[in-house]
Amino acid sequence: MAAVLLIESAMKFAIAVFSAAHAPSSRRALLFAQAALAGGHEIVRLFFYQDGVYNASDAVVTPQDETDLPKQWRTFITEQNLDGVVCIAAALRRGVLNTEEAGRYQRDAVAVSAPWELSGLGQLHDAVQDADRLICFGGA
Amino acid sequence: MAKSLLIISRQSPWSGPGAREALDIVLAGGAFDLPIGLLFLDDGVLQLAAGQNARALQQKDLSANLQALPMFGVEELFYCVDSASARGLGDRSLDEAQPLAAAQITALIDRYDQVITL
Structure with missing residues:
Protein backbone atom coordinates (compact mmCIF):
# COMPACT_ATOMS: atom_id res chain seq x y z
CA MET A 1 0.00 0.00 0.00
CA ALA A 2 2.72 2.41 1.01
CA ALA A 3 4.70 1.57 -2.13
CA VAL A 4 1.68 2.31 -4.31
CA LEU A 5 1.17 5.69 -2.65
CA LEU A 6 4.84 6.47 -3.14
CA ILE A 7 4.67 5.79 -6.86
CA GLU A 8 1.48 7.79 -7.29
CA SER A 9 2.99 10.83 -5.63
CA ALA A 10 6.40 10.60 -7.27
CA MET A 11 7.56 13.98 -8.52
CA LYS A 12 10.10 15.34 -10.92
CA PHE A 13 12.31 17.92 -9.23
CA ALA A 14 14.63 20.50 -10.73
CA ILE A 15 17.12 21.76 -8.15
CA ALA A 16 18.93 25.10 -8.45
CA HIS A 22 30.80 26.37 2.18
CA ALA A 23 27.27 27.77 2.63
CA PRO A 24 24.76 25.86 4.78
CA SER A 25 22.16 26.24 1.99
CA SER A 26 24.37 24.24 -0.39
CA ARG A 27 24.61 21.45 2.18
CA ARG A 28 20.82 21.50 2.52
CA ALA A 29 20.53 21.25 -1.27
CA LEU A 30 22.51 18.01 -1.29
CA LEU A 31 20.52 16.61 1.65
CA PHE A 32 17.28 17.51 -0.13
CA ALA A 33 18.46 15.88 -3.36
CA GLN A 34 19.44 12.70 -1.52
CA ALA A 35 16.10 12.62 0.31
CA ALA A 36 14.18 13.20 -2.93
CA LEU A 37 15.76 10.15 -4.57
CA ALA A 38 15.37 8.08 -1.38
CA GLY A 39 11.66 8.98 -1.42
CA GLY A 40 11.24 7.60 -4.93
CA HIS A 41 11.26 10.95 -6.71
CA GLU A 42 13.17 11.94 -9.80
CA ILE A 43 15.71 14.75 -10.23
CA VAL A 44 15.59 16.04 -13.79
CA ARG A 45 18.61 18.29 -13.34
CA LEU A 46 20.83 19.99 -10.78
CA PHE A 47 21.66 23.51 -11.95
CA PHE A 48 24.43 25.56 -10.32
CA TYR A 49 24.30 29.33 -10.80
CA GLN A 50 25.88 32.44 -9.24
CA ASP A 51 28.21 31.38 -6.39
CA GLY A 52 26.69 27.90 -6.70
CA VAL A 53 29.30 27.20 -9.39
CA TYR A 54 31.89 26.79 -6.62
CA ASN A 55 30.19 23.52 -5.60
CA ALA A 56 31.65 22.03 -8.79
CA SER A 57 35.18 23.26 -8.18
CA ASP A 58 37.94 20.69 -7.71
CA ALA A 59 40.05 23.55 -6.35
CA VAL A 60 38.09 23.78 -3.10
CA VAL A 61 40.12 22.37 -0.19
CA THR A 62 37.96 21.65 2.84
CA PRO A 63 39.60 21.27 6.30
CA GLN A 64 39.78 17.59 7.26
CA ASP A 65 37.26 17.86 10.10
CA GLU A 66 34.66 19.59 7.93
CA THR A 67 32.22 18.30 5.31
CA ASP A 68 33.79 18.23 1.87
CA LEU A 69 30.72 19.29 -0.09
CA PRO A 70 32.25 19.45 -3.61
CA LYS A 71 33.47 15.88 -3.11
CA GLN A 72 30.04 14.76 -1.85
CA TRP A 73 28.30 16.37 -4.84
CA ARG A 74 30.71 14.63 -7.21
CA THR A 75 30.09 11.23 -5.60
CA PHE A 76 26.32 11.74 -5.50
CA ILE A 77 26.03 12.90 -9.11
CA THR A 78 28.29 10.10 -10.36
CA GLU A 79 26.63 7.32 -8.38
CA GLN A 80 23.10 8.43 -9.21
CA ASN A 81 24.02 9.27 -12.79
CA LEU A 82 22.47 12.74 -12.54
CA ASP A 83 22.69 15.77 -14.77
CA GLY A 84 24.89 18.27 -12.90
CA VAL A 85 25.01 21.47 -14.93
CA VAL A 86 27.12 24.52 -14.08
CA CYS A 87 26.19 27.83 -15.73
CA ILE A 88 29.06 28.62 -18.05
CA ALA A 89 28.82 32.43 -17.80
CA ALA A 90 28.69 32.37 -13.98
CA ALA A 91 31.58 29.87 -13.91
CA LEU A 92 33.80 31.91 -16.25
CA ARG A 93 33.23 35.03 -14.14
CA ARG A 94 34.35 33.11 -11.05
CA GLY A 95 37.29 31.26 -12.55
CA VAL A 96 35.70 27.82 -12.43
CA LEU A 97 36.81 26.50 -15.83
CA ASN A 98 36.86 23.11 -17.48
CA THR A 99 39.63 22.03 -19.86
CA GLU A 100 37.78 23.32 -22.90
CA GLU A 101 37.15 26.81 -21.48
CA ALA A 102 40.66 27.07 -20.00
CA GLY A 103 41.99 26.36 -23.49
CA ARG A 104 39.60 28.83 -25.11
CA TYR A 105 40.62 31.66 -22.79
CA GLN A 106 44.26 30.58 -22.43
CA ARG A 107 44.17 29.96 -18.70
CA ASP A 108 46.28 27.42 -16.79
CA ALA A 109 43.70 26.75 -14.07
CA VAL A 110 41.22 23.95 -14.68
CA ALA A 111 38.75 23.42 -11.83
CA VAL A 112 35.83 21.45 -13.28
CA SER A 113 35.67 18.03 -14.90
CA ALA A 114 33.14 15.23 -15.46
CA PRO A 115 30.54 14.42 -14.15
CA TRP A 116 30.00 18.20 -14.16
CA GLU A 117 29.02 19.89 -17.36
CA LEU A 118 29.31 23.58 -18.26
CA SER A 119 26.33 24.87 -20.19
CA GLY A 120 24.03 27.85 -20.61
CA LEU A 121 20.97 29.22 -18.81
CA GLY A 122 18.79 27.45 -21.36
CA GLN A 123 19.47 24.30 -19.34
CA LEU A 124 17.82 25.92 -16.31
CA HIS A 125 14.73 26.88 -18.32
CA ASP A 126 14.63 23.43 -19.88
CA ALA A 127 14.71 21.83 -16.41
CA VAL A 128 11.97 24.19 -15.17
CA GLN A 129 9.77 23.12 -18.07
CA ASP A 130 10.44 19.44 -17.48
CA ALA A 131 10.02 19.38 -13.70
CA ASP A 132 6.90 19.38 -11.51
CA ARG A 133 8.72 21.52 -8.97
CA LEU A 134 11.73 23.79 -8.99
CA ILE A 135 13.48 23.91 -5.62
CA CYS A 136 16.04 26.70 -5.09
CA PHE A 137 18.78 26.89 -2.49
CA GLY A 138 20.87 29.89 -1.48
CA GLY A 139 19.05 32.65 -3.38
CA ALA A 140 18.61 36.15 -1.99
CA MET B 1 1.60 24.64 -22.44
CA ALA B 2 4.86 26.11 -21.23
CA LYS B 3 5.27 26.56 -17.49
CA SER B 4 5.50 30.16 -16.32
CA LEU B 5 8.41 31.44 -14.26
CA LEU B 6 8.60 34.49 -12.01
CA ILE B 7 12.02 35.95 -11.18
CA ILE B 8 12.07 38.03 -8.01
CA SER B 9 15.09 40.34 -8.15
CA ARG B 10 16.04 41.56 -4.66
CA GLN B 11 19.60 42.82 -5.10
CA SER B 12 20.64 46.42 -5.59
CA PRO B 13 22.25 47.05 -8.99
CA TRP B 14 25.85 47.59 -7.85
CA SER B 15 26.23 45.29 -4.86
CA GLY B 16 27.65 42.49 -6.99
CA PRO B 17 26.73 40.45 -10.04
CA GLY B 18 23.40 39.33 -8.47
CA ALA B 19 21.13 41.82 -10.24
CA ARG B 20 22.72 41.18 -13.63
CA GLU B 21 22.59 37.41 -13.16
CA ALA B 22 18.91 37.55 -12.20
CA LEU B 23 18.27 39.61 -15.34
CA ASP B 24 20.21 37.09 -17.46
CA ILE B 25 17.74 34.35 -16.45
CA VAL B 26 14.88 36.60 -17.58
CA LEU B 27 16.54 37.45 -20.90
CA ALA B 28 17.33 33.78 -21.58
CA GLY B 29 13.68 32.90 -20.88
CA GLY B 30 12.55 35.66 -23.24
CA ALA B 31 14.88 34.33 -25.93
CA PHE B 32 13.20 30.92 -25.62
CA ASP B 33 9.77 32.58 -25.83
CA LEU B 34 8.82 31.32 -22.37
CA PRO B 35 6.17 32.99 -20.20
CA ILE B 36 8.38 34.86 -17.76
CA GLY B 37 7.78 37.64 -15.26
CA LEU B 38 10.15 39.90 -13.34
CA LEU B 39 9.39 41.48 -9.98
CA PHE B 40 11.69 44.04 -8.37
CA LEU B 41 11.46 43.67 -4.62
CA ASP B 42 13.32 45.09 -1.60
CA ASP B 43 16.72 46.50 -2.70
CA GLY B 44 15.94 45.22 -6.19
CA VAL B 45 13.78 48.32 -6.82
CA LEU B 46 17.00 50.38 -6.80
CA GLN B 47 17.74 48.86 -10.21
CA LEU B 48 14.93 51.13 -11.47
CA ALA B 49 16.40 54.35 -10.10
CA ALA B 50 16.81 56.96 -12.84
CA GLY B 51 20.12 58.70 -13.52
CA GLN B 52 22.50 55.99 -12.33
CA ASN B 53 26.15 56.51 -13.15
CA ALA B 54 27.57 53.04 -13.62
CA ARG B 55 30.78 54.34 -15.15
CA ALA B 56 31.75 56.07 -11.93
CA LEU B 57 31.82 52.61 -10.35
CA GLN B 58 33.64 51.13 -13.35
CA GLN B 59 30.59 48.95 -13.98
CA LYS B 60 28.53 48.24 -17.04
CA ASP B 61 25.18 49.99 -17.16
CA LEU B 62 22.29 47.67 -16.34
CA SER B 63 19.44 50.05 -17.14
CA ALA B 64 19.92 49.71 -20.92
CA ASN B 65 19.38 45.96 -20.52
CA LEU B 66 16.24 46.61 -18.47
CA GLN B 67 14.86 48.93 -21.15
CA ALA B 68 15.37 46.15 -23.69
CA LEU B 69 13.18 43.64 -21.81
CA PRO B 70 9.93 44.39 -23.71
CA MET B 71 11.88 43.95 -26.97
CA PHE B 72 12.95 40.52 -25.75
CA GLY B 73 9.31 39.57 -25.28
CA VAL B 74 9.35 40.10 -21.50
CA GLU B 75 6.35 42.27 -20.75
CA GLU B 76 5.33 41.08 -17.30
CA LEU B 77 7.33 43.60 -15.28
CA PHE B 78 6.44 44.60 -11.73
CA TYR B 79 7.90 46.42 -8.77
CA CYS B 80 6.90 46.60 -5.13
CA VAL B 81 5.63 50.10 -4.26
CA ASP B 82 6.30 49.51 -0.56
CA SER B 83 9.96 48.70 -1.29
CA ALA B 84 10.17 51.78 -3.54
CA SER B 85 8.69 54.20 -1.02
CA ALA B 86 10.73 52.75 1.87
CA ARG B 87 13.86 53.59 -0.16
CA GLY B 88 12.66 57.01 -1.27
CA LEU B 89 12.75 55.94 -4.91
CA GLY B 90 11.62 58.95 -6.95
CA ASP B 91 12.11 59.04 -10.72
CA ARG B 92 12.08 55.61 -12.21
CA SER B 93 13.28 54.17 -15.45
CA LEU B 94 11.33 51.33 -17.07
CA ASP B 95 7.85 52.85 -17.35
CA GLU B 96 6.51 49.43 -18.30
CA ALA B 97 6.94 48.06 -14.76
CA GLN B 98 3.63 47.95 -12.92
CA PRO B 99 3.47 49.00 -9.26
CA LEU B 100 2.20 46.36 -6.84
CA ALA B 101 1.40 46.64 -3.15
CA ALA B 102 2.74 43.93 -0.84
CA ALA B 103 -0.70 42.29 -0.66
CA GLN B 104 -0.89 42.03 -4.48
CA ILE B 105 2.50 40.32 -4.62
CA THR B 106 1.08 37.24 -2.91
CA ALA B 107 -1.46 36.94 -5.73
CA LEU B 108 1.26 37.54 -8.32
CA ILE B 109 3.45 34.72 -6.98
CA ASP B 110 0.40 32.48 -6.96
CA ARG B 111 -0.12 33.06 -10.69
CA TYR B 112 3.23 31.55 -11.69
CA ASP B 113 4.13 27.86 -11.88
CA GLN B 114 7.70 28.36 -10.61
CA VAL B 115 9.54 31.13 -8.77
CA ILE B 116 13.23 32.01 -8.43
CA THR B 117 14.32 34.64 -5.90
CA LEU B 118 17.77 36.10 -6.41
Whole structure:
Protein backbone atom coordinates (compact mmCIF):
# COMPACT_ATOMS: atom_id res chain seq x y z
CA MET A 1 0.00 0.00 0.00
CA ALA A 2 2.72 2.41 1.01
CA ALA A 3 4.70 1.57 -2.13
CA VAL A 4 1.68 2.31 -4.31
CA LEU A 5 1.17 5.69 -2.65
CA LEU A 6 4.84 6.47 -3.14
CA ILE A 7 4.67 5.79 -6.86
CA GLU A 8 1.48 7.79 -7.29
CA SER A 9 2.99 10.83 -5.63
CA ALA A 10 6.40 10.60 -7.27
CA MET A 11 7.56 13.98 -8.52
CA LYS A 12 10.10 15.34 -10.92
CA PHE A 13 12.31 17.92 -9.23
CA ALA A 14 14.63 20.50 -10.73
CA ILE A 15 17.12 21.76 -8.15
CA ALA A 16 18.93 25.10 -8.45
CA VAL A 17 21.84 26.02 -6.16
CA PHE A 18 22.95 29.66 -5.90
CA SER A 19 25.29 29.56 -2.88
CA ALA A 20 28.97 28.57 -2.55
CA ALA A 21 30.15 25.16 -1.38
CA HIS A 22 30.80 26.37 2.18
CA ALA A 23 27.27 27.77 2.63
CA PRO A 24 24.76 25.86 4.78
CA SER A 25 22.16 26.24 1.99
CA SER A 26 24.37 24.24 -0.39
CA ARG A 27 24.61 21.45 2.18
CA ARG A 28 20.82 21.50 2.52
CA ALA A 29 20.53 21.25 -1.27
CA LEU A 30 22.51 18.01 -1.29
CA LEU A 31 20.52 16.61 1.65
CA PHE A 32 17.28 17.51 -0.13
CA ALA A 33 18.46 15.88 -3.36
CA GLN A 34 19.44 12.70 -1.52
CA ALA A 35 16.10 12.62 0.31
CA ALA A 36 14.18 13.20 -2.93
CA LEU A 37 15.76 10.15 -4.57
CA ALA A 38 15.37 8.08 -1.38
CA GLY A 39 11.66 8.98 -1.42
CA GLY A 40 11.24 7.60 -4.93
CA HIS A 41 11.26 10.95 -6.71
CA GLU A 42 13.17 11.94 -9.80
CA ILE A 43 15.71 14.75 -10.23
CA VAL A 44 15.59 16.04 -13.79
CA ARG A 45 18.61 18.29 -13.34
CA LEU A 46 20.83 19.99 -10.78
CA PHE A 47 21.66 23.51 -11.95
CA PHE A 48 24.43 25.56 -10.32
CA TYR A 49 24.30 29.33 -10.80
CA GLN A 50 25.88 32.44 -9.24
CA ASP A 51 28.21 31.38 -6.39
CA GLY A 52 26.69 27.90 -6.70
CA VAL A 53 29.30 27.20 -9.39
CA TYR A 54 31.89 26.79 -6.62
CA ASN A 55 30.19 23.52 -5.60
CA ALA A 56 31.65 22.03 -8.79
CA SER A 57 35.18 23.26 -8.18
CA ASP A 58 37.94 20.69 -7.71
CA ALA A 59 40.05 23.55 -6.35
CA VAL A 60 38.09 23.78 -3.10
CA VAL A 61 40.12 22.37 -0.19
CA THR A 62 37.96 21.65 2.84
CA PRO A 63 39.60 21.27 6.30
CA GLN A 64 39.78 17.59 7.26
CA ASP A 65 37.26 17.86 10.10
CA GLU A 66 34.66 19.59 7.93
CA THR A 67 32.22 18.30 5.31
CA ASP A 68 33.79 18.23 1.87
CA LEU A 69 30.72 19.29 -0.09
CA PRO A 70 32.25 19.45 -3.61
CA LYS A 71 33.47 15.88 -3.11
CA GLN A 72 30.04 14.76 -1.85
CA TRP A 73 28.30 16.37 -4.84
CA ARG A 74 30.71 14.63 -7.21
CA THR A 75 30.09 11.23 -5.60
CA PHE A 76 26.32 11.74 -5.50
CA ILE A 77 26.03 12.90 -9.11
CA THR A 78 28.29 10.10 -10.36
CA GLU A 79 26.63 7.32 -8.38
CA GLN A 80 23.10 8.43 -9.21
CA ASN A 81 24.02 9.27 -12.79
CA LEU A 82 22.47 12.74 -12.54
CA ASP A 83 22.69 15.77 -14.77
CA GLY A 84 24.89 18.27 -12.90
CA VAL A 85 25.01 21.47 -14.93
CA VAL A 86 27.12 24.52 -14.08
CA CYS A 87 26.19 27.83 -15.73
CA ILE A 88 29.06 28.62 -18.05
CA ALA A 89 28.82 32.43 -17.80
CA ALA A 90 28.69 32.37 -13.98
CA ALA A 91 31.58 29.87 -13.91
CA LEU A 92 33.80 31.91 -16.25
CA ARG A 93 33.23 35.03 -14.14
CA ARG A 94 34.35 33.11 -11.05
CA GLY A 95 37.29 31.26 -12.55
CA VAL A 96 35.70 27.82 -12.43
CA LEU A 97 36.81 26.50 -15.83
CA ASN A 98 36.86 23.11 -17.48
CA THR A 99 39.63 22.03 -19.86
CA GLU A 100 37.78 23.32 -22.90
CA GLU A 101 37.15 26.81 -21.48
CA ALA A 102 40.66 27.07 -20.00
CA GLY A 103 41.99 26.36 -23.49
CA ARG A 104 39.60 28.83 -25.11
CA TYR A 105 40.62 31.66 -22.79
CA GLN A 106 44.26 30.58 -22.43
CA ARG A 107 44.17 29.96 -18.70
CA ASP A 108 46.28 27.42 -16.79
CA ALA A 109 43.70 26.75 -14.07
CA VAL A 110 41.22 23.95 -14.68
CA ALA A 111 38.75 23.42 -11.83
CA VAL A 112 35.83 21.45 -13.28
CA SER A 113 35.67 18.03 -14.90
CA ALA A 114 33.14 15.23 -15.46
CA PRO A 115 30.54 14.42 -14.15
CA TRP A 116 30.00 18.20 -14.16
CA GLU A 117 29.02 19.89 -17.36
CA LEU A 118 29.31 23.58 -18.26
CA SER A 119 26.33 24.87 -20.19
CA GLY A 120 24.03 27.85 -20.61
CA LEU A 121 20.97 29.22 -18.81
CA GLY A 122 18.79 27.45 -21.36
CA GLN A 123 19.47 24.30 -19.34
CA LEU A 124 17.82 25.92 -16.31
CA HIS A 125 14.73 26.88 -18.32
CA ASP A 126 14.63 23.43 -19.88
CA ALA A 127 14.71 21.83 -16.41
CA VAL A 128 11.97 24.19 -15.17
CA GLN A 129 9.77 23.12 -18.07
CA ASP A 130 10.44 19.44 -17.48
CA ALA A 131 10.02 19.38 -13.70
CA ASP A 132 6.90 19.38 -11.51
CA ARG A 133 8.72 21.52 -8.97
CA LEU A 134 11.73 23.79 -8.99
CA ILE A 135 13.48 23.91 -5.62
CA CYS A 136 16.04 26.70 -5.09
CA PHE A 137 18.78 26.89 -2.49
CA GLY A 138 20.87 29.89 -1.48
CA GLY A 139 19.05 32.65 -3.38
CA ALA A 140 18.61 36.15 -1.99
CA MET B 1 1.60 24.64 -22.44
CA ALA B 2 4.86 26.11 -21.23
CA LYS B 3 5.27 26.56 -17.49
CA SER B 4 5.50 30.16 -16.32
CA LEU B 5 8.41 31.44 -14.26
CA LEU B 6 8.60 34.49 -12.01
CA ILE B 7 12.02 35.95 -11.18
CA ILE B 8 12.07 38.03 -8.01
CA SER B 9 15.09 40.34 -8.15
CA ARG B 10 16.04 41.56 -4.66
CA GLN B 11 19.60 42.82 -5.10
CA SER B 12 20.64 46.42 -5.59
CA PRO B 13 22.25 47.05 -8.99
CA TRP B 14 25.85 47.59 -7.85
CA SER B 15 26.23 45.29 -4.86
CA GLY B 16 27.65 42.49 -6.99
CA PRO B 17 26.73 40.45 -10.04
CA GLY B 18 23.40 39.33 -8.47
CA ALA B 19 21.13 41.82 -10.24
CA ARG B 20 22.72 41.18 -13.63
CA GLU B 21 22.59 37.41 -13.16
CA ALA B 22 18.91 37.55 -12.20
CA LEU B 23 18.27 39.61 -15.34
CA ASP B 24 20.21 37.09 -17.46
CA ILE B 25 17.74 34.35 -16.45
CA VAL B 26 14.88 36.60 -17.58
CA LEU B 27 16.54 37.45 -20.90
CA ALA B 28 17.33 33.78 -21.58
CA GLY B 29 13.68 32.90 -20.88
CA GLY B 30 12.55 35.66 -23.24
CA ALA B 31 14.88 34.33 -25.93
CA PHE B 32 13.20 30.92 -25.62
CA ASP B 33 9.77 32.58 -25.83
CA LEU B 34 8.82 31.32 -22.37
CA PRO B 35 6.17 32.99 -20.20
CA ILE B 36 8.38 34.86 -17.76
CA GLY B 37 7.78 37.64 -15.26
CA LEU B 38 10.15 39.90 -13.34
CA LEU B 39 9.39 41.48 -9.98
CA PHE B 40 11.69 44.04 -8.37
CA LEU B 41 11.46 43.67 -4.62
CA ASP B 42 13.32 45.09 -1.60
CA ASP B 43 16.72 46.50 -2.70
CA GLY B 44 15.94 45.22 -6.19
CA VAL B 45 13.78 48.32 -6.82
CA LEU B 46 17.00 50.38 -6.80
CA GLN B 47 17.74 48.86 -10.21
CA LEU B 48 14.93 51.13 -11.47
CA ALA B 49 16.40 54.35 -10.10
CA ALA B 50 16.81 56.96 -12.84
CA GLY B 51 20.12 58.70 -13.52
CA GLN B 52 22.50 55.99 -12.33
CA ASN B 53 26.15 56.51 -13.15
CA ALA B 54 27.57 53.04 -13.62
CA ARG B 55 30.78 54.34 -15.15
CA ALA B 56 31.75 56.07 -11.93
CA LEU B 57 31.82 52.61 -10.35
CA GLN B 58 33.64 51.13 -13.35
CA GLN B 59 30.59 48.95 -13.98
CA LYS B 60 28.53 48.24 -17.04
CA ASP B 61 25.18 49.99 -17.16
CA LEU B 62 22.29 47.67 -16.34
CA SER B 63 19.44 50.05 -17.14
CA ALA B 64 19.92 49.71 -20.92
CA ASN B 65 19.38 45.96 -20.52
CA LEU B 66 16.24 46.61 -18.47
CA GLN B 67 14.86 48.93 -21.15
CA ALA B 68 15.37 46.15 -23.69
CA LEU B 69 13.18 43.64 -21.81
CA PRO B 70 9.93 44.39 -23.71
CA MET B 71 11.88 43.95 -26.97
CA PHE B 72 12.95 40.52 -25.75
CA GLY B 73 9.31 39.57 -25.28
CA VAL B 74 9.35 40.10 -21.50
CA GLU B 75 6.35 42.27 -20.75
CA GLU B 76 5.33 41.08 -17.30
CA LEU B 77 7.33 43.60 -15.28
CA PHE B 78 6.44 44.60 -11.73
CA TYR B 79 7.90 46.42 -8.77
CA CYS B 80 6.90 46.60 -5.13
CA VAL B 81 5.63 50.10 -4.26
CA ASP B 82 6.30 49.51 -0.56
CA SER B 83 9.96 48.70 -1.29
CA ALA B 84 10.17 51.78 -3.54
CA SER B 85 8.69 54.20 -1.02
CA ALA B 86 10.73 52.75 1.87
CA ARG B 87 13.86 53.59 -0.16
CA GLY B 88 12.66 57.01 -1.27
CA LEU B 89 12.75 55.94 -4.91
CA GLY B 90 11.62 58.95 -6.95
CA ASP B 91 12.11 59.04 -10.72
CA ARG B 92 12.08 55.61 -12.21
CA SER B 93 13.28 54.17 -15.45
CA LEU B 94 11.33 51.33 -17.07
CA ASP B 95 7.85 52.85 -17.35
CA GLU B 96 6.51 49.43 -18.30
CA ALA B 97 6.94 48.06 -14.76
CA GLN B 98 3.63 47.95 -12.92
CA PRO B 99 3.47 49.00 -9.26
CA LEU B 100 2.20 46.36 -6.84
CA ALA B 101 1.40 46.64 -3.15
CA ALA B 102 2.74 43.93 -0.84
CA ALA B 103 -0.70 42.29 -0.66
CA GLN B 104 -0.89 42.03 -4.48
CA ILE B 105 2.50 40.32 -4.62
CA THR B 106 1.08 37.24 -2.91
CA ALA B 107 -1.46 36.94 -5.73
CA LEU B 108 1.26 37.54 -8.32
CA ILE B 109 3.45 34.72 -6.98
CA ASP B 110 0.40 32.48 -6.96
CA ARG B 111 -0.12 33.06 -10.69
CA TYR B 112 3.23 31.55 -11.69
CA ASP B 113 4.13 27.86 -11.88
CA GLN B 114 7.70 28.36 -10.61
CA VAL B 115 9.54 31.13 -8.77
CA ILE B 116 13.23 32.01 -8.43
CA THR B 117 14.32 34.64 -5.90
CA LEU B 118 17.77 36.10 -6.41
